[in-house]
Amino acid sequence: MVKVFRDEDRLSPEYVPSRLPHREDELEHLLTLFSSFIAGKRVGQVRALLTGPTGTGKTALTKLFGSRAEELARKSGALLRHVHVNCRLHRTLFSVLRRTIESLGITLPTRGLANEEILHNLMTYLEREGMSLILTLDEAEVLIREEQDAVYYLARIGEERSEGSRISLVLILRGLEGLNVFDAGTRTMFVTNVIHLAEYSAGQLRDIIGFRASEAFHEGVVTDEVIEAIVDQAGERGDARYAIELLWRAGKFAERDGSLKLTAEHVRKAAASIYPAIRRESLHYLSLHEKLVLLAVARYFQGNDSPTMTASQLNRLYALVCEENGTMPKAYTRFWEILQKLEDQGFIRIRVLSEGIRGRRSYIALPEIPASILGRELEAILRKGGALSHDARDEPSP
Ligand SMILES: Nc1ncnc2c1ncn2[C@@H]1O[C@H](COP(=O)(O)OP(=O)(O)OP(=O)(O)O)[C@@H](O)[C@H]1O
Numbered sequence: 001m002v003k004v005f006r007d008e009d010r011l012s013p014e015y016v017p018s019r020l021p022h023r024e025d026e027l028e029h030l031l032t033l034f035s036s037f038i039a040g041k042r043v044g045q046v047r048a049l050l051t052g053p054t055g056t057g058k059t060a061l062t063k064l065f066g067s068r069a070e071e072l073a074r075k076s077g078a079l080l081r082h083v084h085v086n087c088r089l090h091r092t093l094f095s096v097l098r099r100t101i102e103s104l105g106i107t108l109p110t111r112g113l114a115n116e117e118i119l120h121n122l123m124t125y126l127e128r129e130g131m132s133l134i135l136t137l138d139e140a141e142v143l144i145r146e147e148q149d150a151v152y153y154l155a156r157i158g159e160e161r162s163e164g165s166r167i168s169l170v171l172i173l174r175g176l177e178g179l180n181v182f183d184a185g186t187r188t189m190f191v192t193n194v195i196h197l198a199e200y201s202a203g204q205l206r207d208i209i210g211f212r213a214s215e216a217f218h219e220g221v222v223t224d225e226v227i228e229a230i231v232d233q234a235g236e237r238g239d240a241r242y243a244i245e246l247l248w249r250a251g252k253f254a255e256r257d258g259s260l261k262l263t264a265e266h267v268r269k270a271a272a273s274i275y276p277a278i279r280r281e282s283l284h285y286l287s288l289h290e291k292l293v294l295l296a297v298a299r300y301f302q303g304n305d306s307p308t309m310t311a312s313q314l315n316r317l318y319a320l321v322c323e324e325n326g327t328m329p330k331a332y333t334r335f336w337e338i339l340q341k342l343e344d345q346g347f348i349r350i351r352v353l354s355e356g357i358r359g360r361r362s363y364i365a366l367p368e369i370p371a372s373i374l375g376r377e378l379e380a381i382l383r384k385g386g387a388l389s390h391d392a393r394d395e396p397s398p
């Protein structure tokens, strides 16, 4: 069989590339912020906050930063480890701590212990070994929502230790709104070092895809035209994950065709295959009212060119969609919780903007799926599912 891929694994979601084009400045910025800590100087806890929409390289950047930091520490004779924890998988402080200990490859008792004791033991271990730790909490909004004090607590550790903290923190959030639950004092602990990763421009995606293609495919397999076709598809979203997924899938279609090169048609097939395949399953797991809210979002964006809608526009449309489906809309607080769940799962994006004396307003965008496909899928699921019967089970009334 002809091979288009040199190393397909290099396009897998876990793979961290050796460099990140167009994130060099941010990497440098992080390394500078932590430089003294990395060199083993006892400077107290360093905290940084990384924000940015989906696929802008937050996870990849912190992982690359972590390995660079470990390398730099080694060169200066210091002992440093970086641990990356995904809070979508580890939603409590206890789970984060257990994961951290596991990642360090050490054995410390955790069973039946309170968080304070585990943390105390971890600090003692680090002090004894002369080791420093940079802990990255990725998708931290989940941890903040589940256990508000956890982040606050981690930011305070070491205050009472004579040596100061051997644990520094990198927090990853989609946006600064993630900190809104905290009081001003806690917020300032994090907002002094904010690095925001903006959506990639088409030109930046072109470079990124070119680089990633050169790592994963044999030479000459991915032509400039194909890269252009991918940028055309992905440019609007500025999302590198989507662009890379297109590249990988286009490669799979080329492989299946026994083709020596990727073509624009392979890219189109890749694009057509992505949306329904990624999300259809996760749509099924939504509760009835999550589906109805999402359907209202899809309806709006099918009929509107505007990139965002307001929460109150959505609330009105949602009431209509409920009526169509013969069910009562949930009260506003519950509606708002549903929005946050949908955002957690990446279906929608919420931005809270303050608008002078009128106060704050929430805007909703649909980053992932074309509204038409989303609407069609949801309607099919709602029609088929006998959705109303799920109501009592899925949605306790507020
Ligand atoms: N500048 C870049 N150069 C090369 N690859 C990149 C770059 N930025 C992102 N990627 C790749 O794009 C994919 C998505 O990046 P990443 O997972 O870091 O995004 P994210 O900001 O963490 O998104 P999310 O908010 O959804 O978690 C990964 O495969 C990553 O390796």
Ligand SMILES: [Mg+2]
Residues within 6 Å of the ligand: 058, 059, 060, 138
């Ligand atoms: Mg990420």
